[in-house]
Amino acid sequence: DQGFKDEVLIHGALLDIDVEVVRRNPADQGKGFVPQPKRWIVEQVNGTLMLHRRLAREYDHRPDTSASRVYWASIANMTRRLTEPAPTWRDALELAT
Template sequence: MIIHGAVKDITVEVVRRNPDDQGKNFVPQPKRWVVEQVNGTLMLHRRLARDYDHRPDNAASRVYWASTAGMLRRLAPPTAAWRDDVEPAA
């Protein structure tokens, strides 16, 4: 991974686990947590959960699509749910 980063002119920082955390169930690692959160968010989109596409450009376009959908959801003002418009029965 470090060699691949050097070829692409990207600085790669290796995050080692703390030896004091041995035996603990879950300890989030710095920076790695952000990457795993992004991957988990992208996996919420059905087409990205499985490897359906055989062409890398198709897969890349679906990642852009999923990222754009998430960004728009955060930027858009909250809307009322369809149930909020229904008047209660008397």
């Protein structure tokens, strides 16, 4: 959110974390909803991770256990993307034209 960008930058600097704020393109003003490129990717990744049952709620007490579950879910997502064939809807679109 653009309203909290200064607070986030200050908090990140206190924790010695580099924070990058993606700025809106002035040409997109007034065009309605235009997702920011990097934000869209982050939301996409978080959405696919939430499809894993153990990540939808926080059941673990130790942060390293939670982090390992995120790694396992990411590995599962990437493996599925690399090994499965292309979605069937792509073939259907080509046949329809």
